Amino acid sequence: MSQSTIPRSVFNQNIIEIYEKSIKLGDTWQLIKVNEDVYYLEKKDQKFINNEILTLIFHIIYSESYNVPVLYLNMFKSNGSIAKYNDIYSFFNLNNLKNEERDSDLILTQQEHPILFKPFYYMHPCKTSQWMSATKIGENDNFNFTLKWLSFVFSALRIPLDIKYAL
Template structure:
């Protein structure tokens, strides 16, 4: 871990507040969940529905996105779950097939795995923070908001929608 590439918990929480202020203005659904007794357990969350076309059929999926601070790496960490309309959690391979970029299983699995969420204490798909540290290290000092930069970098992999209003 390079201290040049990390951010502080305080910087993370401030970026989350600013990000959620914009989300509130544009009605995008991101909410800041603050834990006053343990700042390390602060995170932002968005629950939404997305449409997915697979083999010519259109499906409605429920998604839950959570961005939390990874203490070990000093970077935001992205976690998520996606359920089909029957309430069944999608598999990692089904999620890989939703990606906007073509990526083989091995590469996708080296970036995203399912594990117990360090804050929420239940299974989530989590993007490996070592990749986040490398990506954000290039932008940390020039980014207006590290959360916007972070989401902008990962959105093609996970088919996230990030309105332009966040960058203005």
């Protein structure tokens, strides 16, 4: 089975489409233009859990190394501190995953954000090409690659994504 990747130009077009759909749906994705070639999506959300307001920040960024989208995320507590690794896994209910699932498909690690140069958690893109090639309908699969990827990633993290994005 062939690997599935996309060039930056396709990624940029994909996220512009997601952003435009977000506006129509009343969702909160923002299109961030770093320069004329580098764009990414940002979404901020707040949750009230255990008497604490948690602020979640999601970034969809293009990986130059893997030629696929990558999810970067951060979660801040009410006092402004960044949530720890165990807090992230607990919040997304990933603690119940078997060790082999945790190690292979949902690798969340902390590293420097490639644009903001701040610590963020990210889902490693090493398996993305495999996932996406398994979903190809045919050579002319023209569905928005980044949206399809986002639906997998958000589903894995149990984050709702409005089905109307696919329409």
